[in-house]
Amino acid sequence: MGHILLMNVDELPGVKLAGLLRSQHHSVAVLSVGASLATALRQESPVPDLVILDLSQREKYARTLLAEIVSYRTRYGPQPMLLCVLRVYRGPQPELDLEKKGARVVYV
Amino acid sequence: MSEDLRSVARASETLLLELRDVRQNGPLIRIVHRFHKPGTGCMAGEEIWAVLLVFRKRESPLNLSLALRLLLDYLGRTRHIPQSATQIAAGLSRTEFYRKHGLNAGTVASRKFSRSVIKEYIKRIRQALSLALRETTVGLDSERVLVSRPTVGNEALYQLRARVEWVHVDETPSND
Numbered sequence: 001m002g003h004i005l006l007m008n009v010d011e012l013p014g015v016k017l018a019g020l021l022r023s024q025h026h027s028v029a030v031l032s033v034g035a036s037l038a039t040a041l042r043q044e045s046p047v048p049d050l051v052i053l054d055l056s057q058r059e060k061y062a063r064t065l066l067a068e069i070v071s072y073r074t075r076y077g078p079q080p081m082l083l084c085v086l087r088v089y090r091g092p093q094p095e096l097d098l099e100k101k102g103a104r105v106v107y108v
Numbered sequence: 109m110s111e112d113l114r115s116v117a118r119a120s121e122t123l124l125l126e127l128r129d130v131r132q133n134g135p136l137i138r139i140v141h142r143f144h145k146p147g148t149g150c151m152a153g154e155e156i157w158a159v160l161l162v163f164r165k166r167e168s169p170l171n172l173s174l175a176l177r178l179l180l181d182y183l184g185r186t187r188h189i190p191q192s193a194t195q196i197a198a199g200l201s202r203t204e205f206y207r208k209h210g211l212n213a214g215t216v217a218s219r220k221f222s223r224s225v226i227k228e229y230i231k232r233i234r235q236a237l238s239l240a241l242r243e244t245t246v247g248l249d250s251e252r253v254l255v256s257r258p259t260v261g262n263e264a265l266y267q268l269r270a271r272v273e274w275v276h277v278d279e280t281p282s283n284d
Contacts, residue, residue: 002124013113020117026124049247050123052116079247081123085116102242106119108112 037068056087134270143212144276153212163244184272190265193226
């Protein structure tokens with residue numbers, strides 16, 4: 001069982017994904033759109049094992065969250081793991097850039 | 109339920125399984141010995157050439173000095189037994205492999221170890237592990253790989269919690 005935090009996901013898909021992950025015995029929290037990572041980490045204790053971040057919508061906000069997670073990991077250690085969701089394939093470069101930041105990518 | 113969400117759930121499950129695996133068993137550390145004599149096992153005279161952290165078939169080199177390579181190799185061999193800095197220093201100075209390290213290349217490349225030096229080297233190995241672990245995408249702390257265990261006294265015991273494999277590169281025949 002893992003502790004998962006969903007970020008930048010729309011309400012309906014967020015609820016569905018959280019339900020699916022809970023059915024696999026994970027504990028899931030959803031960060032409301034517009035909230036910062038600092039807010040999420042204050043609310044979430046312990047630090048989540050995995051953050052799922054949708055990078056394909058509200059791109060500026062998503063990039064801000066990504067930068068916050070990378071900076072948090074640099075300061076406090078390797079947790080949480082990061083899974084970025086992308087919808088459009090724009091060649092290998094975006095995936096390589098994200099992997100350099102310690103993220104994994106899934107295309108949907 | 110859409111297939112998109114299932115893909116995300118599957119990817120999440122994979123990542124969490126990887127995390128659980130490295131938390132339970134530790135990461136894979138590959139130690140490369142060179143100047144190995146063909147037909148022999150792991151013998152004194154070989155050199156610890158490189159130490160690599162392997163994750164998802166990708167090797168990240170640990171940038172370690174000679175003393176740190178010797179210490180990590182020793183901790184890898186004795187990883188089933190937590191040991192104090194004094195015990196480690198004694199083990200390193202008494203084991204033939206570390207006393208004759210690199211002899212097959214013509215000169216011995218060894219170091220002297222003391223209790224206080226071991227403690228400093230443990231910190232440096234953790235730093236190198238942190239840098240290499242950062243390149244992997246799994247969230248694992250170097251203090252969970254090179255563990256300090258308290259005792260009932262004021263001594264700490266050190267233990268490497270990793271899967272370790274040794275690879276041997278044969279001695280190159282000389283041309284003269």
